[in-house]
Amino acid sequence: MTGLILGAVVLLSAGYAKLSSMILNRLLAVTLPTWANKILEIIQLLSMPAYGVTLLIALYSRNAGFGGLNWQTITSGELALILAGAIGFGFLVHSTIAFQSYRPPLCEIANDSRIIDFRTSGTKRVSDEVTPPDDWHTALVGPGPRRKIALLPGNQQFSLEVSTKTYSLPRLPKAWDGLSIVQLADTHFRGAVTRKYFELVCEQARGLKPDLFVFSGDLFDDMELLDWLQPTLGQLKAPLGQYFILGNHDWYLDPNVVRQEYERDGWIDLSSRCIELHTSNSAPPIVIAGDETPWMGKHPDLSHVSPETFRILLSHTPDNVYWARKQKYDLMLAGHTHGGQIRLPLLGPVYAPSRYGCRFTSGVFWLDPTLLYVSRGISGREPIRYNCVPELTKLVLRSGQSSSIL
Ligand SMILES: [Fe+2]
Structure with a gap:
């Protein structure tokens, strides 16, 4: 009986x-200030052990041990705790099945990926294109309170999965067949x-030679590091341009200064707007738009765009996907x-700041007529990654027809 009860409490x-x-x-x-987010995170973290201990103490004291649990003596407070745990366990089973059964949609027709470990040196080099630093402990890990986190054994923060993924999108005009986009996110x-x-990372991105670069927000957590933009993203140039939006962490700092810095380095601000992209011939244009809601600006207005025009949206949060579907975005x-x-x-994952929880934590999803691609990003507020290697992805779009001009 005791073992059963303890197992149930776990x-x-x-x-x-x-x-x-x-x-x-x-x-x-939602759009809470950082201090409020921090308080919520601490409360949730502390509440987990508190829940288990409270339940254990309550059941033990009420039954003078676990030997003879009497359900009739359980109070309504204890019952509420048990119900909350039981409901949560149901969600846990559901999310585990969803995570394990995830498969990319059929429109993903190719996926060529490799993982580079930037800590690797000498004979352990995995790529001829990468020259690893002699001493990664000093070259890749900075000083400060988070250094210990970054150096935790097995931390994947200093690796990078470089992928080229090909998607068939029937509405892509034939003339744009082969359009390639490198997405960077969350540095x-x-x-x-x-x-x-x-x-x-940017050296790898440059090597992918896309038609355009996009950055989907959260560049900074420290304004003192604004001058990092030029030697990193500032080195990326593509024939159709470099486009950015800001994320909530840029919003916490000084969005206007961040935008100026981007623009100084040749990146184009897509915030709340939509612009046309043209090829070198008379092919129909496509549009690319940016959405920084719910933190900044508004949804881009597509009322002037013809219904036939192929549409790409750059949004910091995947939560805008249901709005994007209504606007008939293709990607x-x-x-x-x-x-x-x-x-x-x-x-699988536990934490994801999304109103859909962990549903769109990363990966590719077909929500007719929109293909949603969610990047795992490159870093995070905390320099820690387990079973979640940082990501750099080139997306190649195929119209399902031949004759590439790009
Ligand atoms: Fe982020």
Whole structure:
């Protein structure tokens, strides 16, 4: 009996952890100031052990041990705790099944990926294109309170998955067949991960030679590091241009100054607007738009765009996807959720600041007529990654027809 009760308390505690993290994820999806987010995170973190201990003490004291649990003596408060844990456990089972059964949609027709570990040196080099630093401990990890986190064993923060993924999108005009976009997301310059790491990432991005670069927000967490932009993203140039939007972490700082810095380095601000892209011939233009809501600006206005025009949306949060569907966007590129940064074995990600919880934490989703691509991003506020390697992705779009001009 005792073992059964203890086992049940463990499962109910796991359920509570799931339920409380689901609530936290949804609270973090709205526009709260950083201090409020921090308080909510601390409350949720402390509430998890508190739940288990409270339940244990309550059941033990009421039954003078676990040997003879009497359900008739359970109070309504204890019942509420048990119910919360049981409901959360149901969600935990559901999200585990969803995570394990995730497959990319059929329109993903090719995926060529490799993982580079920038810490690797000498004979362990995995790529001829990468020259690893002699001493990665000093070259890649900065000083400060987060250095210890960055140096945790098994931390994947200093690796990078470089992918080229090809998607068939029937509405893409034939003349744009082969259009390639490199998406970068969520660098979160803060100092614990050094500029050198981001320079190595951008070196890889340059090597992908896309038709356009996009950055989907959260460049900074420290305004002192504004001058990192020029030697990193500032080095990226593409024939059709470089486009950015800001994220909530840029919003916490000084968005206007961040925008000026981007523009000085040749990046085009897509905030709340939509612009046409043209090829060198008489092919129909396509449009690319930017959405920084709910933190800044408004949804871009597409009322002047013809219904036939192929549409790409850059949105910091994937939460805008249902709005994007209504606007008939063909492709939406998002970041913000970082893949959860830590993915538990079997269970998958736990934390993702989204009103849809961990549903769009990362990956590609077909929500007719919109293909949503959510990047795991490159770094995060905390320099920690487990089962969630930083990501740099080139998306190649195929119209399903031949005759490429790009
Ligand atoms: Fe972010």
